[in-house]
Amino acid sequence: MQIKKSSTAYDVVIIGSGAGGGMAGYVLANAGIKVLMLEAGPFFDPALDSQQLKWSYDSPRRGGNATRPMGDFDASYGGWKLEGEPYTQKDGSEFQWFRSRMLGGRTNHWARISLRMGPKDFKCKTNYGVGDDWPIEYKEIKPYYDKVDRLIGVYGSMEGLENDPDGIFLPPPKPRLNELFVKKAVTGLGIKVIAGRGSVLTEALPGNTDRKACFYCGQCNRSCKIYGDFSASSCLVIPALKTGNLTLITDAVVREILTDREGLATGVSYVGRLDLQEYQVSAKSVILAASTCESARILLNSKSDRFPNGLANGSNVVGKYLHDSTQGGGVAILPQLMDRKRFNEDGVGSLHLYAPWWLDNKKLDFPRGYHLEIFGGMMMPGYGGYFGFEGIVVPYLNGYLPGPDGKMKDGGGYGLSLKNDYRRFYGTMAGVGCHGVSTAREDNYCEIDPSVVDKYGIPVLRFRYKWNSDEVNQARHMQETGQAVVKEMGGISLIQPAGPETNYGLDKPGKGIHEVGTVRMGDNPKTSPINKWGQAHECKNLFVTDGSVFTQQSEKNPTWTILALSMRTAEYLIDQRKKQQV
Amino acid sequence: MNRRESLKTLGIGTLSASALIAACNSDKENVQVAKEVTVDKTGRQEFEIIRDKSLQTEKFFDPVEMTTITVLANLIIPKDEHSGSASDAGVPAFIEFIVKDEPEHQLPMRGGLRWLNFQCMSRYNNIFVDCSPSQQTELLNEIAFPLKAKPSMQAGVSFFNKMRELTAIGFFTSKMGIQDLGYMGNSPGKWEGVPKDVLEKYGLLNV
Numbered sequence: 001m002q003i004k005k006s007s008t009a010y011d012v013v014i015i016g017s018g019a020g021g022g023m024a025g026y027v028l029a030n031a032g033i034k035v036l037m038l039e040a041g042p043f044f045d046p047a048l049d050s051q052q053l054k055w056s057y058d059s060p061r062r063g064g065n066a067t068r069p070m071g072d073f074d075a076s077y078g079g080w081k082l083e084g085e086p087y088t089q090k091d092g093s094e095f096q097w098f099r100s101r102m103l104g105g106r107t108n109h110w111a112r113i114s115l116r117m118g119p120k121d122f123k124c125k126t127n128y129g130v131g132d133d134w135p136i137e138y139k140e141i142k143p144y145y146d147k148v149d150r151l152i153g154v155y156g157s158m159e160g161l162e163n164d165p166d167g168i169f170l171p172p173p174k175p176r177l178n179e180l181f182v183k184k185a186v187t188g189l190g191i192k193v194i195a196g197r198g199s200v201l202t203e204a205l206p207g208n209t210d211r212k213a214c215f216y217c218g219q220c221n222r223s224c225k226i227y228g229d230f231s232a233s234s235c236l237v238i239p240a241l242k243t244g245n246l247t248l249i250t251d252a253v254v255r256e257i258l259t260d261r262e263g264l265a266t267g268v269s270y271v272g273r274l275d276l277q278e279y280q281v282s283a284k285s286v287i288l289a290a291s292t293c294e295s296a297r298i299l300l301n302s303k304s305d306r307f308p309n310g311l312a313n314g315s316n317v318v319g320k321y322l323h324d325s326t327q328g329g330g331v332a333i334l335p336q337l338m339d340r341k342r343f344n345e346d347g348v349g350s351l352h353l354y355a356p357w358w359l360d361n362k363k364l365d366f367p368r369g370y371h372l373e374i375f376g377g378m379m380m381p382g383y384g385g386y387f388g389f390e391g392i393v394v395p396y397l398n399g400y401l402p403g404p405d406g407k408m409k410d411g412g413g414y415g416l417s418l419k420n421d422y423r424r425f426y427g428t429m430a431g432v433g434c435h436g437v438s439t440a441r442e443d444n445y446c447e448i449d450p451s452v453v454d455k456y457g458i459p460v461l462r463f464r465y466k467w468n469s470d471e472v473n474q475a476r477h478m479q480e481t482g483q484a485v486v487k488e489m490g491g492i493s494l495i496q497p498a499g500p501e502t503n504y505g506l507d508k509p510g511k512g513i514h515e516v517g518t519v520r521m522g523d524n525p526k527t528s529p530i531n532k533w534g535q536a537h538e539c540k541n542l543f544v545t546d547g548s549v550f551t552q553q554s555e556k557n558p559t560w561t562i563l564a565l566s567m568r569t570a571e572y573l574i575d576q577r578k579k580q581q582v
Numbered sequence: 583m584n585r586r587e588s589l590k591t592l593g594i595g596t597l598s599a600s601a602l603i604a605a606c607n608s609d610k611e612n613v614q615v616a617k618e619v620t621v622d623k624t625g626r627q628e629f630e631i632i633r634d635k636s637l638q639t640e641k642f643f644d645p646v647e648m649t650t651i652t653v654l655a656n657l658i659i660p661k662d663e664h665s666g667s668a669s670d671a672g673v674p675a676f677i678e679f680i681v682k683d684e685p686e687h688q689l690p691m692r693g694g695l696r697w698l699n700f701q702c703m704s705r706y707n708n709i710f711v712d713c714s715p716s717q718q719t720e721l722l723n724e725i726a727f728p729l730k731a732k733p734s735m736q737a738g739v740s741f742f743n744k745m746r747e748l749t750a751i752g753f754f755t756s757k758m759g760i761q762d763l764g765y766m767g768n769s770p771g772k773w774e775g776v777p778k779d780v781l782e783k784y785g786l787l788n789v
Binding site for chain 1: 622624625627629630633634637638657658659660662664676679680683684722726727728729730743746747750751752754755756757759760762763764765766767768769770771772773774775776777779780781783784786789
């Protein structure tokens with residue numbers, strides 16, 4: 001074995017090409033800085049590689065989940081399990097880790113739900129009495145949210161809500177029929193419903209000729225051939241490549257960050273995914289954005305005499321404070337929509353309607369809230385993905401509703417009558433998904449499993465994550481809300497209410513795919529690895545720009561905050577370079 | 583909880599799959615088939631291309647099983663004035679593929695077909711496909727209505743649930759089935775919201 005050392009010294013090497021790495025690369029390359037970006041997976045350009053506009057029958061598995069956990073057309077390369085790259089658990093933990101190994105990472109298939117965190121969210125301890133306060137305030141990050149809105153584009157409506165700040169919005173898409181039924185029911189429960197907020201170009205983005213306006217296929221999770229929605233690949237890395245200042249190496253799986261005797265980062269060691277050769281590259285600064293858990297893993301694996309506990313880990317909190325969104329909801333068949341009129345109802349592949357958190361936690365038995373994501377409509381009949389085959393419920397429900405002749409019949413069946421039932425039920429499903437806050441806690445963490453390595457010989461992560469009573473109480477409340485919405489709509493619930501023995505249906509941690517917090521920001525080097533600029537306290541030329549930097553999540557989906565923080569850190573790095581601090 | 587999870591709660595959800603790639607079959611007939619297999623490579627990972635090719639050159643069901651599946655599928659979804667039958671839409675070939683793609687279907691399907699034929703042999707002295715149409719429907723009526731089926735027929739109910747599910751998926755995700763359901767999307771356009779007459783019908787104009 002031989003280690004190939006590159007003779008080129010870059011200004012900055014960025015590990016990862018998702019929201020955090022992509023944005024940093026875009027900002028730095030456009031500022032004339034020579035950047036090397038390392039991506040563990042292959043090149044991916046939505047214009048060429050998207051499965052957009054394929055029909056279900058274009059897939060031999062009709063969109064099934066055998067090789068992609070969110071369906072055959074989903075853009076993500078990867079999933080909950082990667083061949084040869086395991087992770088382990090301890091203390092009965094069941095954390096689920098979703099990894100997308102490709103240019104742009106998980107931004108190629110995400111739901112484009114683009115929410116700002118609010119002023120109260122940045123001061124969780126102060127406002128809610130749990131977790132910790134961020135070292136920054138909303139007003140410090142607001143200019144970056146504004147810049148992200150202008151650069152990438154987001155639709156929404158101006159609402160003036162205190163803790164759900166408005167942005168610079170494109171017009172929101174109209175709701176689907178089913179979603180209006182949900183809106184009516186949710187509103188009837190006293191909950192305010194507003195337009196969704198999503199990074200989809202409902203109009204052309206001013207000043208941008210590379211991207212086209214949305215043509216409403218509802219397939220954002222496949223990634224967009226005309227760049228009508230945000231992926232880090234299409235909107236950040238590919239444009240950054242065009243500046244000539246960004247060099248991209250794909251299929252580069254990072255082992256560790258290299259440091260010198262003074263404790264400064266000097267470069268990165270990686271293994272080629274395809275050629276299995278060992279490489280080293282050098283740079284004046286390193287930006288780590290490999291994803292929340294992978295970034296913690298790289299730091300913990302970057303051990304040296306000076307940093308025996310892993311790089312930037314004198315505080316011993318790298319990997320700790322891992323936290324993911326809670327999830328719950330309600331879903332139903334709406335009998336009033338049987339035999340509904342057909343029209344093209346694809347809409348956008350993001351959120352049409354949602355309800356921000358609406359209650360005062362002081363009157364509840366859990367400290368943080370959740371929001372409602374409203375869904376339903378006539379989707380392309382398919383198999384797999386989140387939706388599966390909708391018609392699967394038909395032979396189980398057709399005995400509970402009168403037929404076209406007004407008469408009841410036995411459920412199940414076969415033949416012409418059953419065939420007609422599938423038509424009658426088509427497009428009648430609707431519901432609400434709930435996404436809530438969990439609190440960052442020291443005892444929910446990932447760490448290096450000392451006895452297990454992956455196929456490249458890199459020590460793997462071991463997870464320990466348990467929900468606490470706050471989160472379980474919140475899940476119970478979600479379930480009650482979901483059931484109340486279904487009842488208000490007059491729907492037939494497709495969920496059997498879960499009891500305390502299954503945490504009221506609360507999913508396993510990680511399943512929200514909003515995990516953050518493992519390399520948290522903080523002013524105190526003894527309790528946080530990085531400062532408010534995303535700069536390591538112990539290694540001034542090392543920066544972190546992915547979800548790992550979150551001190552405390554909110555019920556807002558994290559991507560927009562990752563983008564804003566990454567832009568801010570990249571601008572700080574430019575400033576520090578000018579001052580010759582790094 | 584999302585829709586997929588909720589369907590799982592009902593016990594009828596999307597089935598997860600962790601298929602193993604079986605060793606390549608080397609018999610002559612299959613090699614012949616292999617030459618005709620084409621796989622879309624756009625945006626596909628290398629392992630997916632290899633897997634799709636491999637699965638399409640293998641065979642799981644034997645000819646009698648395939649005939650039985652075809653007869654059952656057409657009883658579940660027959661031709662009518664709107665669209666063709668399950669076999670017109672290629673459902674048997676889909677079922678042959680999906681049991682290789684999601685191997686958890688293999689045992690219930692093979693065992694279920696065997697259960698069905700044993701029932702038919704016991705009652706009518708013929709396997710299912712050789713029974714008369716009235717004998718076939720007589721048996722189906724005992725397994726196709728879960729809530730009124732006798733406890734002794736539960737194995738048949740389970741099999742028929744799966745057979746019906748795979749048939750419906752195969753049919754309604756085919757070109758013929760998607761047209762039958764009247765899905766009108768997957769075509770570029772401008773979404774202007776729900777048509778006014780529809781909003782009026784449901785009293786949702788001002789929601």
